[in-house]
Amino acid sequence: MSKSLLPGVLAMAATVVASNILVQYLLGPWLTWGALTYPVAFLVTDLTNRIYGAAAARRVVLVGFVVGILCSLIGSQIVGEFGPLVTLRIALGSGAAFLAAQLTDIAIFNRLRAGSWWRAPLISTLFSSTLDTVIFFTTAFSASLAFIEPANDVSWAGEVLPILGFGPAAPLWISLAVADWMVKLTLAAVALVPFRIIVGKLTLRPV
Numbered sequence: 001m002s003k004s005l006l007p008g009v010l011a012m013a014a015t016v017v018a019s020n021i022l023v024q025y026l027l028g029p030w031l032t033w034g035a036l037t038y039p040v041a042f043l044v045t046d047l048t049n050r051i052y053g054a055a056a057a058r059r060v061v062l063v064g065f066v067v068g069i070l071c072s073l074i075g076s077q078i079v080g081e082f083g084p085l086v087t088l089r090i091a092l093g094s095g096a097a098f099l100a101a102q103l104t105d106i107a108i109f110n111r112l113r114a115g116s117w118w119r120a121p122l123i124s125t126l127f128s129s130t131l132d133t134v135i136f137f138t139t140a141f142s143a144s145l146a147f148i149e150p151a152n153d154v155s156w157a158g159e160v161l162p163i164l165g166f167g168p169a170a171p172l173w174i175s176l177a178v179a180d181w182m183v184k185l186t187l188a189a190v191a192l193v194p195f196r197i198i199v200g201k202l203t204l205r206p207v
Contacts, residue, residue, distance in 0.1 A: 007057055008048040010063040015040045016098075020071040024085065030164060030179035039187040042128060043195060045102055046121040049109050052198050057109075061102040068098055088149040093139030101132035121195050122188060129184035133177050141173035 015037060023034030047058035072094060075086030086094075094173060105128035112120040139145060141157035157173040164175050 004062060005048070007045055008052075008056075008060045009063050011044045012041060012060050013067045015044060016064050016067045017071060020075065021069070030175050031183065034181045035180050036082050036187070039184050039191070041098070041102065041127075042105055042125045042184075042188065043121075043191045045105050045197060046109055046124065046191075047198055049106055050113070050120070050195075051202055054110050058103070059105045061099070061106070064102070065095065065099050067160070068095055087140075087152045089145070089152055089154070090140045092148065093136040096139060097132045097136035100135055101128040102129055104128045105198065117196060117199075118192055122192060125179065125188040125191070126185060130181060133181040133184065137173055137177035137180070141171075143171070148187060 019034040019038040019041075021034075023032045024065065025033045027033050027035065044064075045057050045061060048060045050104055069091075072086045072091035076084050076088075076091065078085045108124035108127055109120045112123055138150070141154050143154075143158050146152075146154070154173075157176070158171045160169050161172055161175065163170050163178060198200045
């Protein structure tokens with residue numbers, strides 16, 4: 001792997017590790033601190049794609065995927081109050097969501113890269129973040145997929161409550177997914193600022 005990709009590789013690895021650690025700590029009733037760090041992965045992918053191309057971005061994503069698997073393996077061996085910190089469903093959901101979302105991000109970014117500087121990073125991240133949220137929360141917590149890991153009791157996630165405390169009634173995991181998705185969308189817009197600054201400095205030309 002090219003040395004020029006080392007910053008992207010390190011940034012992606014650090015983001016994945018930090019998110020896997022911070023997801024253990026609650027930030028209010030619907031979020032964890034990991035929700036604030038994980039979206040950085042999309043920024044890293046988009047920066048790599050813009051500066052070095054899609055093939056380089058896919059290599060960086062692959063590193064992130066491998067690091068995520070290692071984090072899941074480690075987490076599955078750490079037993080907390082309610083069992084392993086990382087269950088099979090969480091590991092499968094996390095890995096599938098990350099890989100599908102990041103590769104989707106790269107594909108959409110590529111189709112839009114010739115347009116206005118903000119279209120590719122914003123639209124690709126919005127679509128891929130939505131895909132990421134749907135895949136992860138459905139795989140990890142939906143009652144319809146309980147057959148994946150029958151011994152893992154996630155009935156707590158199925159408790160029917162108003163969405164985010166005030167919306168229509170739905171399983172708790174829907175509120176968790178909606179809150180996570182809203183953070184991702186917000187940070188996708190905020191990330192346009194560092195995206196433009198970093199690309200401008202590294203390429204010495206307007207993005």
